[in-house]
Amino acid sequence: MDYFNYQDDGRLYGEACDLTRLAEQHGTPLYIYSRATLERHWKAFDQAAGEVDHLICYAVKANSNLAVLNVLARLGSGFDIVSKGELSRVIAAGGDPRKVVFSGVGKRVDEIRFALEQQIFCFNVESVAELERINRVAGEMGLKAPVSIRVNPDIDAGTHPYISTGLKENKFGIPIEQARDIYRQAAALPHLEVNGVDCHIGSQLTELAPFLEAVDKLLVLIDGLAEDGIHIHHLDVGGGLGVRYDQEAPPEPSRYAEQLKARLQDRNLTLVFEPGRAIAANAGVLLTRVEHLKPGEARNFAIVDAAMNDLIRPALYSAWQAIIPVDSTLQRDAAVYDVVGPVCETGDFIGKDRTLSITEGDLLAVRSAGAYGFVMASNYNSRPRAAEIMVDGDQAFVVREREQLTELWRGESLLPGA
Numbered sequence: 001m002d003y004f005n006y007q008d009d010g011r012l013y014g015e016a017c018d019l020t021r022l023a024e025q026h027g028t029p030l031y032i033y034s035r036a037t038l039e040r041h042w043k044a045f046d047q048a049a050g051e052v053d054h055l056i057c058y059a060v061k062a063n064s065n066l067a068v069l070n071v072l073a074r075l076g077s078g079f080d081i082v083s084k085g086e087l088s089r090v091i092a093a094g095g096d097p098r099k100v101v102f103s104g105v106g107k108r109v110d111e112i113r114f115a116l117e118q119q120i121f122c123f124n125v126e127s128v129a130e131l132e133r134i135n136r137v138a139g140e141m142g143l144k145a146p147v148s149i150r151v152n153p154d155i156d157a158g159t160h161p162y163i164s165t166g167l168k169e170n171k172f173g174i175p176i177e178q179a180r181d182i183y184r185q186a187a188a189l190p191h192l193e194v195n196g197v198d199c200h201i202g203s204q205l206t207e208l209a210p211f212l213e214a215v216d217k218l219l220v221l222i223d224g225l226a227e228d229g230i231h232i233h234h235l236d237v238g239g240g241l242g243v244r245y246d247q248e249a250p251p252e253p254s255r256y257a258e259q260l261k262a263r264l265q266d267r268n269l270t271l272v273f274e275p276g277r278a279i280a281a282n283a284g285v286l287l288t289r290v291e292h293l294k295p296g297e298a299r300n301f302a303i304v305d306a307a308m309n310d311l312i313r314p315a316l317y318s319a320w321q322a323i324i325p326v327d328s329t330l331q332r333d334a335a336v337y338d339v340v341g342p343v344c345e346t347g348d349f350i351g352k353d354r355t356l357s358i359t360e361g362d363l364l365a366v367r368s369a370g371a372y373g374f375v376m377a378s379n380y381n382s383r384p385r386a387a388e389i390m391v392d393g394d395q396a397f398v399v400r401e402r403e404q405l406t407e408l409w410r411g412e413s414l415l416p417g418a
């Protein structure tokens, strides 16, 4: 998948809008997404799956901007959701609820009810308690709920521990050794329709081996279930395909799909993919301006106007994202900087030890910021959230206004009698 969705002339790959102008018009920090790249990435999965019956369920959590969802909905995408809020966004963006899978370890009763009303494709169930809850809610509604069980195959995905999900010690899924037994319990519940097997072993995987190891285990399970009279119609392999932030060389969707298809053989299974990062990360940049340069004895700081509240990945996972000047033709002295935000935390950094030729007022682009960027933003330090723009050829659309923080409390006492 494309890494540098950014060209050296200050434009996004395949798009004609001038980023400097957008930053001047809309202020910084500013998220910018490319429609062309979103489409190209989604199609890479769709074409990779090819002739095999399949559903690409974009993981909404990666970037839930309504315009992003709308671009994918128009391509016929399905969606992987983890809350009623995400399902509402999918519907608002024109997505088809019948192509939605519902993941997550703690679905509330009202969320299950809403998803059943919307006739989603499948619930990815993570525990026996949840199977019973969904069975009860579906029974009350006089329905049968379509379910897969998320199986935890106990595989080391070789990624950051915070985004690894397929190990025994993780909260996700049911242990593979118990799966056959729990499937039998599920099949005996009257208001469930057991359709699929699901797994998701982690995010930002850069090797195929862990995915394939997991699938091999799941296929053994699926064959075993057939012997028990439980016929599985779809195999949901989750998301997790990594992207290039720096020097990583994650497998292309085509190679991944090829290997999966070879393993399916004549089993008549629909393949479900839940990619998030692979579609959105390199379809977006975060623009930020240099406020001050602060030389120091131990370190030089470039203080920029984006902070951990705008992009928390560096602070949370020590994640590395490329930071580059938008206008590379400017003549500046080079120095090594820690690029930090204005938030009052030592952990508030966007990048460390970066050699940059910059001066105060320069515009920087943080690359690969289209996934797990804006969606993880907060108002910490009472900072408003950034605006979001979608570029499409030579057009730019504001797809979310910069947030205005309003004063709710204007000095009156909130304590009774005070």
Ligand SMILES: Cc1ncc(COP(=O)(O)O)c(C=O)c1O
Pocket (backbone or CB within 6 Å): 059, 062, 080, 103, 104, 200, 202, 203, 204, 238, 239, 240, 241, 274, 275, 276, 277, 278
């Ligand atoms: C169940 C599930 N599906 C899909 C995804 C999307 O993952 P990624 O963005 O790594 O493709 C996640 C997040 O890791 C997830 O938890």
Ligand SMILES: N[C@@H](CCCC[NH3+])C(=O)O
Pocket (backbone or CB within 6 Å): 061, 163, 203, 204, 313, 317, 371, 372
């Ligand atoms: N938020 C994480 C990914 C989490 C994946 C969700 N299961 C990141 O930025 O890398």
